Amino acid sequence: MYDLDWGVVLTHRDAFLSGLWLALRLAAWGLGFGSLIGLALAFARVSGSRPVSALAAAYVEALRNVPLLLLLFMIYFGLPIFAVKTFPPEIAGKLILDGSTSAIVGLALYAGAYLGEVFRGGILAVGHSYREAARSLGLTGWGVARYVTLPIMLRTVFPSLGNTFISLFKDTSLASAIAVPELTFATRELSSDTFRVIEAWAAGGALYLATSFAIALILRAMERRIRWSV
Amino acid sequence: MQVVWDNIGLLLIGLRSTLILSAVTVVSGSAVGLLGGVGLLFGPLPVRGLLRAYVDIVRGLPLLVLIFFIFYGLPAIGLDVRGFEAGALALSLFAGAHVSEIVRGGINAVPKGQIDAAKALGLTFWPRLAWVVFPQAAPSMLPPWINVVVEMVKGTSLVVLVSVNDLLFAATKVAERTANPMPLYLAAAALYFVVNFAISRSGAWLERRLSYG
Amino acid sequence: MLAGADRLRANRRRVLTQGLVIGGAAAVGSLPGRALAQETAEGRLKTVLDRGRVIVGTGSSTPPWHFEDEAGQLVGMDVEMGHILANGLFGDRDKVEFVQQAADARVPNLMTDKVDITIQFMSVTVDRARMVDFTLPYYREALTLLFVKDSPFTSLADVQGKGVKVAALQNVYIEDLVKEKIPDAEVLQFDSIANTILALESRRVDTTFADFSTAGWVTAQDPGKFKIAEETWGNHNYAAAVRPGDQRWINFVNEIFLSAMAGLDFAPFHDAYLKYLGIDVPLAPAGFPTQFL
Structure with a gap:
């Protein structure tokens, strides 16, 4: 039978931990930029301008219906090829993002499509009366959005943001396919270098699990604190 | 793009494998999820505990990790699964866990009074579930279930990393023959889009039908 | 070298052999005697000729060795060697059946008689020569x-x-x-x-x-x-491999290969080499048989 040897996991813990840390950073940046994209999409969807809204809807459909792995390939491989063909070398060189940056761009574009819908729901959930009240106080369009719609909306969408962060954290595993040394990459390397397959994947899996649970717990605690008091 | 048209037949054969793998996954995952969801709510304590562990563990893992774990792990304990089987197993387990939660939530959302009324009519557990609870839970379960279906079709693209002959693998093979991968990846993305867009549109249509009915 | 996606499977097989020792090498030791006895009595050559087609194990996804063309047809240099073999055996290059196998199935499928010969970008190594008989090499x-x-x-x-x-x-x-x-x-x-x-x-x-x-x-x-x-x-060399111990069969295969690589059946070999490997092979010159060097 297969003899388990957990020692290899301990001797490789640095690779695991730096992989985990990188995965968390990728997910965090992805969530940050993804939220900006999502907000822009959400306001575009409710803007009342038909072409703007249609464009935003098309973005959401396109991104939600294509595998993330292919999206990462396009950013990591496709973008530089396009850049090299289109721009002079000095500019093209700057457009070649490294693996981690490519992963963040991919995750952000992807998360943006989901968050756009979440934020749209959030905006629509902010009662008409709040906006009316804000306008009567003399706030203009941007002011209403900045001081009234956004703060109220963020409280309602907070749980979805948290879930998106956990999803993104798990999605970072795909970055291993574009040579980013995150947690799955580290696990795979240990597994193929030492042939300790079960130990490597059990340890990598446990790290993903424990981290997602920990994030979920923290988020639930935060949710209780900011539960809305308006 | 010429390279895509020259090889469209091979891409479509790959697409067929992807659709078959997706169908297998969705059917078996939904079956697992149906039992899992019911078990989570009504099973005896040890069953509930085991199912909760299954659902939470699988939902807490990246699909890719699950696929690798099964593809590399099962052979290490002496079971020689091929890529397709490993992929189908991992995807089904993944879908099963997510559908379990959907079913649990759907059943939970059915008003308690409905169940009491069915009890009063003398319906036993399974008929009660099948004829009273489930039809009422279905409309609320449909949208998240459609999401799972789309996620599974997209998820099948990951099996390319364990050399299963799916759409992305077909594209990769042509790419290696022609030494021109990018147009083929774009074509694969377009095919995934068409399939998933069709699924989510039909889902939305079904949703509207159900909500009027 | 293992090439293509097959390498992934090969890696996985390493896991098997290292963790459990149930890989190809172990399979050799535990072969049932039945198949072997039948071989010595009849010989693979007669089996193949009686069957009317030769069964060749090869891969499916590594250009230029074995891959699908636009029409989904299996082509490549390994595949061409299979056709050359069929032509030598039957005078008909299509009397060949290709069994598509992963790289890690190359030796096991020979040992279990699933294929008559494996022609699948197989690197000649001394370790492998302990398990199989290699034909004349057809590529470096x-x-x-x-x-x-x-x-x-x-x-x-x-x-x-x-x-x-x-x-x-x-x-x-x-x-x-x-x-x-x-x-x-x-x-x-x-x-x-x-x-x-x-x-x-x-x-x-x-x-x-x-x-x-x-x-x-x-x-x-x-x-x-x-x-x-x-x-x-x-x-290093690529060669086809057969199950060990059947001298008549390997001699015959070698004669067919030699005739294709340096003899009267040179034309199709030459054309395939140019097409798949980009090499315009000259026919071995007259006089001293340099192809043996």
Whole structure:
């Protein structure tokens, strides 16, 4: 039978931990930029301008219906090829993002499509009366959005943001396919270098699990604190 | 793009494998999820505990990790699964866990009074579930279930990393023959889009039908 | 060298053999005597001739050796060797059945008589020669580097000591294999040959580490895009393999191969070599039989 040897996991813990840390950073940046994209999409969807809204809807459909792995390939491989063909070398060189940056761009574009819908729901959930009240106080369009719609909306969408962060954290595993040394990459390397397959994947899996649970717990605690008091 | 048209037949054969793998996954995952969801709510304590562990563990893992774990792990304990089987197993387990939660939530959302009324009519557990609870839970379960279906079709693209002959693998093979991968990846993305867009549109249509009915 | 996606399976098989010792080598030891007895009485050659077609084990996804063309037909240099064999046996190049097998099934499928012969870019090694009988070699594989056409680099020497990035197909030994020649390289491993090519095309790496045959194929597809390094290393032979112990069968296969590579059946071999490997092989000259050197 297969003899388990957990020692290899301990001797490789640095690779695991730096992989985990990188995965968390990728997910965090992805969530940050993804939220900006999502907000822009959400306001575009409710803007009342038909072409703007249609464009935003098309973005959401396109991104939600294509595998993330292919999206990462396009950013990591496709973008530089396009850049090299289109721009002079000095500019093209700057457009070649490294693996981690490519992963963040991919995750952000992807998360943006989901968050756009979440934020749209959030905006629509902010009662008409709040906006009316804000306008009567003399706030203009941007002011209403900045001081009234956004703060109220963020409280309602907070749980979805948290879930998106956990999803993104798990999605970072795909970055291993574009040579980013995150947690799955580290696990795979240990597994193929030492042939300790079960130990490597059990340890990598446990790290993903424990981290997602920990994030979920923290988020639930935060949710209780900011539960809305308006 | 010429390279895509020259090889469209091979891409479509790959697409067929992807659709078959997706169908297998969705059917078996939904079956697992149906039992899992019911078990989570009504099973005896040890069953509930085991199912909760299954659902939470699988939902807490990246699909890719699950696929690798099964593809590399099962052979290490002496079971020689091929890529397709490993992929189908991992995807089904993944879908099963997510559908379990959907079913649990759907059943939970059915008003308690409905169940009491069915009890009063003398319906036993399974008929009660099948004829009273489930039809009422279905409309609320449909949208998240459609999401799972789309996620599974997209998820099948990951099996390319364990050399299963799916759409992305077909594209990769042509790419290696022609030494021109990018147009083929774009074509694969377009095919995934068409399939998933069709699924989510039909889902939305079904949703509207159900909500009027 | 194992090439293509088959390498992934081979890695997995390593896991099996190291963890459990149930790989190909173990299978040899536990062979049932039945099949072997039948072989000595009748011989594989008679079995094949009686059957009316030869069963060839090969792969399906590694150009230029065995791959599907636009029509989904299995083609490539290994596949052509199968057709050449059928022609020698039956005078009909189509009396061949290809069994598509993963690289790690090459030896086991021979041992269990699933195939009459394996023609699947098989590197001749002494370890393997303990398990199978190799035919005459039909190719010399090697390792080399691929560059984009406008790269300032043209040779291995150019990239040594410059801290270059090197793309390679994911493999347990690949890092060591690259660093043996380019000690200061940063190795980026990818899942498919397609992505190692893309890594080069997208300027993410300075060079891609590849088999000579793969590099030749890639360059031939788009000569304006890629070029091959001047030198090769790790040169070694590819040969077909048969189950050991049937001298008549291997002799016959060798005669067919020899006739194709250096004799009266040279034309189809020559054309396939040019088509798949880009090499215009000259017919061995008259006089002393140099093909034996």
